Every structure is written in structure tokens, then in C-alpha cells.
Amino acid sequence: METSKPLIKPQAIVFDMDGTLFQTETLLIPAYHNVFNKLREEGLYTGETPPEQLMLGSLGMLLEDIWKVVMPKEQVHVHRRADELLLQFELQGLQEATSKLYPSVPNTLWELHDRGVKLFVASNGLEHYVKGVAAAHQIAPLFDGLYSAGEYATTSKVDLLRRLMDDHGMERIWMVGDRSSDVEAGIKNGQTVIGCAYAGFGKEDELKGSDVLIDDFSQLLALYDQAAE
Structure with missing residues (x-):
């Protein structure tokens, strides 16, 4: 885990779906x-x-x-x-129940939820796909919102994240994802970016600009617990 700056506890944590929560x-x-x-x-x-x-x-x-x-x-x-x-x-x-989340995702999401953290998804995927993955893997009830480009007709993750934040009146979130579009969404909205380096789909510099890089999803718990109020 690599951290470039001290973290402040967010009002919510927003996750990408593919390559972050879901073994696509x-x-x-x-x-x-x-x-x-x-x-x-x-x-x-x-x-x-x-x-x-x-x-x-x-x-x-x-x-x-x-x-x-x-x-x-x-x-x-x-x-x-x-x-x-x-x-x-x-x-x-x-x-058919053959698809998988990353191993530490369910327990980590439950732990964050139990700590009272608001959780969201922001994905460039289709609405029924994003909601279908969350439902099939029984994590949908943990989220305060499942946002997708397919549902909100956004043309970039930047716009989708801004829509999510505006809808819920949030000014300070963590954007967690594995692609450059997640990094861009966080940076252009002035937010902390947690880059997930375990999926391996992207290019070498895919997560350049992230505030923190994690190589296991469970590391989010320590980041949240150690973050300043």
C-alpha cells in the first residue's frame, strides 16, 4: 500500500464496479x-x-x-x-452464479457499512448490469446508491460522480477504482482517489495521480480507521 498524503475521513466512499469490486x-x-x-x-x-x-x-x-x-x-x-x-x-x-467478487470485497464492505460509512457505486456500465451484479452477489443492500452511465446518460465518470455528489449533498468522498477514468473523476471533482492495483486490466500508468494505491481491497479498512476526522 502506497500513500502520498494524509487522509481525512470521507462523507462516503464511492466504488467503481469492474476491476474494483467485481472480477469482471x-x-x-x-x-x-x-x-x-x-x-x-x-x-x-x-x-x-x-x-x-x-x-x-x-x-x-x-x-x-x-x-x-x-x-x-x-x-x-x-x-x-x-x-x-x-x-x-x-x-x-x-x-448461473459462476461470477465472482474479489475475495475480500464482501467482508470489507460489511465492515465499512457497520462503521456507518455511506457506500455508493459509480460505474460506466449499463444500469441493469451494475444493479444485476450487486444483486446477484448480495451486496446491493449495503449501498446508498448504484449509479451508472447507463441510467443517468452521462458521457464521463467525471459527470457521473458530480451527479452522485450533488444528489446527496456531499463535498468530501473517496473515489475507489482501478482505471484512469476513476482517477480523473476523483481529481476533477477535487476528491481523494484510492487506486486499486490488483485487477491488472490497465496500462502501467493507469493509476497515476491516485492519492493511495492498494493491492488488496481489505486495506481500505486500515485507511479508513487511520484517517483523520
Whole structure:
């Protein structure tokens, strides 16, 4: 764990979903291959399925931007059909109960909740996906709000975090996430950023600018307990 400055206890802690709370690849990779199998079946896509790393490396972006990376030559209607299929297969996967949170996530969230900390999610994902993951893994009741770009039609995590803070009248939060979009959201809203360095989806400098880097989710407890009032 690396800390660049003393921390002050926040009014709330806001979490990214993919790569922070949720081991996204446990759900995404099977769904990803099913999407391309279905697109080929429907005559919307030909050729091999693009490398999985293109998808994993784009996590944290808006879905419409992810498809521009994964299949840049395809038309918009193919991307929108891929949106529909990905959500369909991911929701099916959640029902099959094969996906996973990171090991220390449930206990740590419960401990923070028991300390009276307000908890939120801010994700660039689709509404039903974000809420579906939280419900399937039985952590939804711990959160005061599950914010997603899909529900609020925001074009960046910066805007989504500002909407969340305004809705709840908060001026001091911790933004916890694993991608540069999380760091940017925290910095541009003048907030503390806790970078999660355990997912490994991003580039080497993905978390540059974070106030703290953690390599296990459970380290949040010590950070919160040691933070000044």
C-alpha cells in the first residue's frame, strides 16, 4: 500500500464496479464469446472473434466506446446489437452464479457499512448490469446508491460522480477504482482517489495521480480507521 498524503475521513466512499469490486472476467469472457457467436449467426459479423484483451483493456470506458476499440470497422447498428447481446448474456451468467467478487470485497464492505460509512457505486456500465451484479452477489443492500452511465446518460465518470455528489449533498468522498477514468473523476471533482492495483486490466500508468494505491481491497479498512476526522 502506497500513500502520498494524509487522509481525512470521507462523507462516503464511492466504488467503481469492474476491476474494483467485481472480477469482471469471470462473467465477461464467456459472454463476450457468446456475443460474437450470435453476431455471426445473425449475419452481422464475419471473421474471428477479436482478442479478449481488447475488451479487457477497454474496461472503464463507456460501452459505445469499447466497441469502437474491439470492432472499429463495424457499423453503429452492429455495435448497438452487441450492447443488447452482451447485457443478455451477462445477466444469464449472473443467474448461473459462476461470477465472482474479489475475495475480500464482501467482508470489507460489511465492515465499512457497520462503521456507518455511506457506500455508493459509480460505474460506466449499463444500469441493469451494475444493479444485476450487486444483486446477484448480495451486496446491493449495503449501498446508498448504484449509479451508472447507463441510467443517468452521462458521457464521463467525471459527470457521473458530480451527479452522485450533488444528489446527496456531499463535498468530501473517496473515489475507489482501478482505471484512469476513476482517477480523473476523483481529481476533477477535487476528491481523494484510492487506486486499486490488483485487477491488472490497465496500462502501467493507469493509476497515476491516485492519492493511495492498494493491492488488496481489505486495506481500505486500515485507511479508513487511520484517517483523520
